[in-house]
Amino acid sequence: MFWADKIAASSHQEELVNDSKTPSGRVHVGSVRGVIIHDVMYRALKRAGKPVKFTYGVDDYDALDTVPHYLDKEKFSPYLGYPLCNVPSPDENAPDYAKYFMGEFLEVFEYLGVKAEIYYLRDLYRSGKLNPYIDKFLNHAQDVREVYRDVSKADRADNWYPFQVICPNCGKIATTNVTDYNGSEVFFTCKEDATDWVKGCGHQGWISPFDGNGKLPWKVEWVAKWDLVGVTMEMAGKDHSQKGGSRDVANAICRKVLHKKPPFHSPYEFILVNGTKMSSSKGVGSSAKDMADLLPPELLRFLMLRTQPKTVINFAPNYETITRLFRDYDNLLNQYAQLQKENENVELDRTLLPLFYAQLEEEIKPYYTFDISTLISLLQVPHLDLKAEIEKRAETELTDYDWEKINERIAVAKKWLEDYADEEEKLVIYFDNIPETASGLSDEQKQYLTKLKENLIALEKWEGEELQTALFTATKQLGISPSVAFPAIYYSFLGKERGPKAGYLFSYLNKDFVLKRLEEVVK
Template identity: 70%
Template sequence: MFWADKIAADAQGYQVVNDSKTPSGRVHVGSLRGVVIHDVIYRALKHAGKPVKFLYGVDDYDALDTVPKYLDQEKFAPYLGFPLCNVPSPGEGASDYAKYFIGEFFEVFDYLGIKPETYFLRNLYRSGKLNTHIDTFLKNAHLVREAYKEVSKADRPSNWYPFQVICENCGKIATTEVTDYNGSEVFYTCKPDATNYVKGCGHSGWVSPFNGNGKLPWKVEWVAKWEVVGVTIEMAGKDHSQKGGSRDVANAICRKVLQKQPPFHSPYEFILVNGTKMSSSKGVGSSAKEIADLLPPELLRFLMLRTQPRTVINFAPNYETITRLFRDYDTLINKYQANGTGELTEELMPLFYAQLGDEVKAFQPFDYSTLISLLQIPRLNIQEEVVQRSPQPLNEYDQHIINQRIASAQKWLQDYADEEEKLVLYLEQVPEKANELTEEQVTYLQKLSENLQNIGNWEAEALQTLIFSTTKELQVQQANAFKAIYLSFLNKERGPKAGGLFSYLEKEFVISRLQDVVNLNLEKAKAQV
């Protein structure tokens, strides 16, 4: 059984699935993994006929702790330590910083067919919905301190209270420390040395902790959120799920202070981009919006779902990784169609949950790597070429998928392809490096051009087979043979599948080019003698 279906099968009664994000900057693609995982749990519960709601919270009362490198440092540095919702918007279309960055992320939700009910922490605090829990945690501060010490060995002083006031003088929330509570007001100090990234102003005084005047520390806030919105299922990333980590502390506070069981939890792993964990505020890694602009929605969902949640995804949008992603997806589409019954085996469940709706819609897969190559052939009509190369006539949905993939391949070539990965065809003249072939390579190209004269089927597989058989015929090392081909057409030693490369070009041109290369090398050899 697929992992999400197991969770759904075990769930009893009404379920509330919850996920959340602090919009400290452009949201990276790593944050999408949790979103997709929670969405799939929600869908699995619906398919199992269980009553369920999916919520997504925006933790916009958290402090701005870094100005991302892509923002104006001078403009935003004065707002360090402020609640994100009290920081100005970096651009038009949003009232503040938090709504600006979460708005971009929510656009990706729509793109992926993810439709949770959203809520903002500012509204929970300012409306008074968290007041009761703020009072409970302040009155039981000794139990919160105990939970921190027992679980994470963090020792809080006896006058530490789990609350941060928004300083009435300077507006910062990151620098304030509460040291007393009289049942209606807290005493706080805005400490100059509270953090290593911004100084507090030194102001102190008594203020009500209710109706948005401050916030709970996030491990305590997590527990309050569970209670206020009724969460029953909330997964967490590996960083929060380690022994003695944030989730363990929150669970302990939930049991110790509220005397309730915390929601169901299971950890999930990171997404690494080129082996690096990503950070919103540091601007490291590819943003969710950028990857959504690159991949069709089903492929982006599939990227998150083809591995188990506890397995790291290392996504590098290079040629090998992106073409394998499409190939793996197409393999499952072909298996689903070959099945013919519409039955979804466990192997096919990632494909099912990668869809935006509740069905797998079959189509004729067209190889993504071939599209990347075709798009780089000058004067070639890509749409006509796809129609010619498709084994069956394309229906409307086939064409829709093709158009998505063409747009994706164009985006990849424009924004992600290294120069080494780009196909630069020398159509007008023989490449410079093709004049430097060995005698063995020249003999091979001569024989290959003769064999190509007699081939009737000018298609990639047949051509690839002929290229290989010619190496065997002459007992030439394959690596040397392919190097000679690529140098003759691309001026570099590596390239796409050679049979595919030839199939994109006219037969007469290929044979003529091979002959030109042979003649140039023979003339050069004679001149040297």
């Protein structure tokens, strides 16, 4: 059984699935994993006929703790320590910083077919909805201190209270420390040494903690949100889910102060880019918007779903990763199409469910899966009639829907070549002159090219598979290793040691041109 369907099968109550995000900068593609995991839980529960809602919280009362590298440091540094919703927007298209970056992410939600009910923490604080929880946790400050000490081994001073005031003098929330509560007001100090990245102004005094004047620390705030919103299920990333970590602290506060059972939880792993965990504010990795601009929505969803939640996804938009993603998707789609031919009502097993949940709607609609790597190569061949070449290579008559999907893939291939391909990954064919690298071929390599030319002259079908066979046949006839033979081809046509499958490379080229080049190189 697929992991989300297992969760749905174990449900015996009305569920509310929740996820959240701090909009500290451009939202990275790693955050999409949490969104899709929760979306699929919601869909699985609906599919199982269980009553369920899906909400998504925007933690916009969190402080701006660093200025992302792509923003003007001089403009935004004065706002370090401010609640994100009180920081100005980078442009005029949004009222503030938080809504600017969240707006971009919500466009990705829509693109991916995610239908969550969005709420902002500023609204919960300013409307007074969180007032009862603020009062409760301030009155139970000692219990909260004990949880921090017992669960995460973090000692809090006896006069530490779980609340951060927005300093009425300097506007910062990250630098304030509350040390007393009289039932209606808290005593706070805006400490100069509160953090190592921004200084407080030194202001202190009594102020009401209610109606948006400050916020609960986020581990405590998490508990308040669960109860106020009615959350019954919320997963969390591995960093929050470790023993003694944020989730353990929140769970313990929920039990000790509210005397309630915490929501269902299971950890999920990170998305790494070349082995590095992504960060919104540090700008490490590709943004969610960038990936939505590159990949069709079903493929971006599939990227998150083909791997179990507890397994790391190591992602980088290079040739190997992108082409493998499409290949894995195509294999499943073709498998489904074959099963559908045999039986109209295909039973969706654990293998096919990632494909099902990758769709925007609750239907898998097969189409001709034209190979993305072939498109990447064809787009780089000059003077090629791409449409005619695709029709020639297709193994069936293409429908309008097939062409819709092929054109979608052509757009992916073009964008990948323009924005992501390294020079080594690009196909630069030397049409007008022989690359200098060909002058360094060994006698053995030249013998191979001579034998290959003989075989190609006799070849009846100038197509990828037949050409690839001819290349290997020549190596066997001469007893030469492919690792020695094939670089001779790439040096002669591309000026580098590696390239796409040489047989398919030749299939994109005119036969006379290939034969002439082989003859010239051997001379």
